[in-house]
Amino acid sequence: MTFARHGHIDDLDTLPRMPAWVTSPRAETLEDVAFLSGAALGHLHLVLGREEVPQTLLRERLALRAAEACVTLSGRSERAGELRDAVHLLRPGDLPGPAGETYLAWRRVTERSMSIKALGRALPSLDPRQITEWFDAGSGAPVSRAAMVLEAVLTEAPRAEVPALVLADAALAQALGWEHVVPLLAAGLKRTDLRKRGDDLRLACHRALISSTREAVRLAADLARRAAHLKAVAPKLRAKGAGEAVEMFLTRDAVAPSALPLPDRAARRLCDRLVDLGAVRELTGRDTFRLYGV
Helix, strand or coil: CCCCCCCCHHHCCCCCCCCHHHHCCCCCCHHHHHHHHHHHHHHHHHHHCCCCCCHHHHHHHHHHHHHHHHHHHCCCCCCHHHHHHHHHCCCCCCCCHHHHHHHHHHHHHHHCCCCHHHHHHHCCCCCHHHHHHHHCCCCCCHHHHHHHHHHHHHHHCCCCHHHHHHHHHHHHHHHHCCCCCCCCHHHHCCCHHHHCCHHHHHHHHHHHHHHHHHHHHHHHHHHHHHHHHHHHHHHHCCCCCHHHHHHHHHHCCCECHHHCCCCHHHHHHHHHHHHHCCCCEECCCCCCCCCEEC
């Protein structure tokens, strides 16, 4: 695979910045907060349409953030590094555990185009008919629809926070015309918010989306710069299979050397070379069982 050379990577700042007034803390009424969340989502919609943003990688990073938020909501202590380990270091026959399964659910729902079938794959423990019933519970404007889906699930199954948040984000994505689920709500909602209903829950969802959308835009800009740098150094890599390896880094949150299409020693050397070039980072801080990512 051939990657175009990029110049002036350090100066790359082509994505539109979210106006400061969108994240104003002064809004209090449902009407005002709804206006601001709509502006934030509209801005994110523009960012998601930019070709310099590595869309698959962005969704993977947002999935990790959503999984970490859900694990915290459940009272567990696992954080991003432990969630990565739970998934990427699995051996055949191993079970990922509750936290790892939460992360897998978010990864599965973001890797395929939005559909009821994709939601069923992401949430295999649920009856597809139940998924359809809950997903169809929302109506109206995008955030209102997402809040209604969230309320429908949590009213019937109060402990099903992960399915509720997955389906709410899916309803939001469909209402906005997005092809894929973009995890947003989980990272912005508090445990107390999940006990709210009606207008109080809608207000909480609007507030959550203002903050999480702002962070998603920042992450998109950061990943766009990092992806451009990785593409710029790709021509310097001489290892056979390096192009395919670079493509993996551009689409995955974390990659183990053993997953790369190279012999084991060559894969480790390539990862070290990319770290030296500032194109990827080692994510674990360990000497063994390392993971790398943009």
